[in-house]
Amino acid sequence: MARMKILVQNIYSLETLAHVDTLCLDKTGTITDGTLRVHSVVPLADIPEKELESLVQSYMAASDDNNATFRALKERFPQKEIYSPVHKIPFSSKRKWGCVSFAGVGTLFAGAPERLLSRIPEELEEELLEGHRVIAIAFAEDIWEDAEHLPDRLQSLYGVSLEDTIRKNAEKTLDFFKKEGVDVKIISGNHVKTVSMIAKRAGLLNWQDAVDMSAIQGEPDYDMLCEYYSVFARVTPKQKQELVRTLKSQGHQVAMTGDGVNDLLALREADCSIALADGSDASRQISQIVLLDSDFTNLPQVVMEGRKVIHNVTRTAGVFFIKTIYSVLVSLFCLIANQPFPFIPIQITLVDACIEAYPSFLTILEADIRRIRGRFLPTAFSHALPFGAVIALMIGVISLLAPFTTGERQTVMYLLLIILSMAAVIKSCIPINPLRIFICVTMVIGTFGALLILPGLFEVQAVTASMAVYTIIAALVCLLLTFFFGKADEKKEKGIGGETAL
Incomplete structure (x- = not known):
């Protein structure tokens, strides 16, 4: 972001901007370069x-x-x-x-x-x-x-x-937001004909849907205006704020760009506020993002960075939440059944290092800029729940029914934990690319290599033929269960029709 001369004053604003579905732009200094x-x-x-x-x-x-x-x-x-x-x-x-x-x-x-x-x-x-x-x-x-x-x-x-001169990449930038499903509104204090013509030259699709706010008698119907118009002219600072507030009340995630004191109210009201560096001191201080070169055509880069962060965190959380889910469920099971927790700290450390931390660290290098669908917590939790629940169920069943000694049962459960955790990582790596193939292969080699080299450290017993057969069959059953649970969850999400954002 520093190389693009973008100052992010609140890190969460990257996530907010990546979810924005309505972008409000001032004309002077934003679409145009402001050099009148x-x-x-x-x-x-x-x-x-x-x-x-x-x-x-x-x-x-x-x-x-x-x-x-x-x-x-x-x-x-x-x-x-x-x-x-x-x-x-x-x-x-x-x-x-x-x-x-x-x-x-x-x-x-x-x-x-x-x-x-x-x-x-x-x-x-x-x-x-x-x-x-x-x-x-x-x-x-x-x-x-x-x-x-x-x-x-x-x-x-x-x-x-x-x-005023339209910025070099203004048309390309507006086209980017149109393709990404973001509704662009131009809000300006200039004459309606001036603003609509600038919008047309900049490539705004609905440039002709313009309204002169100074010509409206009485209290404006902001709900109707936000629904039917894309260009707002002769707008007062208070009206800018009301337009942003109405868009938010209609369920939109709203970003607002501005550079002057007349934009302060609207910037305060927006979900994500973006200021230009050559604007007023007050607008820079209250905004979450400051464009240091005062060029709004860099906004797509901010959106892409936000997408990368959200996708990486969501994918990583989907794996980390698995341990949280099965740890809680297994702890409850052990408390009720009066049994010891099946894993020791060093075993969990191996899973944390090789299956959770290592893939998460390397996938940060990726640039996943797909459109974000849904919200972070429900998405990450829904990806983790099938694996976490199946692992907990597997531990409960094997603890009570497996025909092995205590040490053998613990080894079988640990191997199944590793296999299911790896399956979750491999699933999160779809669609596959060379980097993700490398991550998955080295994860498998590293984890099982550690067990082969240091079985005493991780307190795993030698795997007999019956243990191997039992582990393979149990792994297949568990993977089938996670597959069906995952499909059922996907159908539920489609039925609800999760929110789609930028």
Whole structure:
């Protein structure tokens, strides 16, 4: 992960992201690279250009706003303190405008065109359809101090279109999530036409299913919106949070990417929060994953890493749980039947080392990136239960019925324990590949080699012909039982229709 410049602040977030089935993306800085530049300036008033530029330059000099939009505007309109500011209202993503009042001149406003213009001119409509962000600049003659309302009369001065570059692998990344069954939602504060066109250029399948949240009267029906729309425009921070909360209430595992303070509520609400390194300090601090190069196209690599971790842990746990299950059941049997536990510590140590730890350690090297189905604990437990239960049953039957001495019975039970534990490891290695063949072969050679070389250490007796026949027959019966128990469990899982995730 470090090589991919991805900081995982909470390790469990890898598992969470691997299970995500809904991914919410911001447009600016996520799908696009966030490096805005002015594409065109459209004059909207019959006022000398020099006078207009003087007002805008004074606004840029007085404004404290320093996001990507204003950095691009300040580059196009260099800051000059031509007029003296007397009052400022900073830009807000909630109200979509900001303003600066100048002594003896009036107030200059900058913000969303649908807020500041009585109608959007055709030239600006074309810019929106090309996926450009449009900022309107308007003027009022009075000093304006009301941060909640706009003046009744505003004179349009400029329409400024800003161009943002779509990330190089954005289309490939969205295609990856589509193939993996992840529903991608784009949530942005920009104009609906801008966002939907960016979504189209980035390759989002349902780019036309767009809604302008600012046009909704009253309380939005978030359940309906989440069901039918993929692109959300003019979204306030609170609405972002509500959208994420609604998706979670519908049973989805939700990941949210963001870079600004307006994303904090949604990042907090999401199951997995992902921040961009060049975003705000607050967004980086509360997020579980930080993309240090601020490139969301690395997200598939995070998902793949999460899958590898989950598959390896699930496979390993499926073998380790076998010992837990049979140990509990055999201990209960020994307590009820007043019999000693059939194995000594050194025997269990051999099983732990050669059959559990050794294969688990080597399979960590594998990159199993299949889609994850089901949940960790039920999956691992269901894989272990047939083997654990059959081992416990085998020990109980042999302890009571086997026609051998105590030492011979213990040797037969130990050999059957080894055979069944190996069978569980071999089953977990399906589908077979060269590495897994090597693991299985060396596991068998190592375990039985240790018994042949050091029988006294492991307190096993020489195997007679009758013991060998009994062991082979018992092993076949036990393997058949585990096979049928396993099949019954698989049918049960299919009947329930386990949750399928990324």
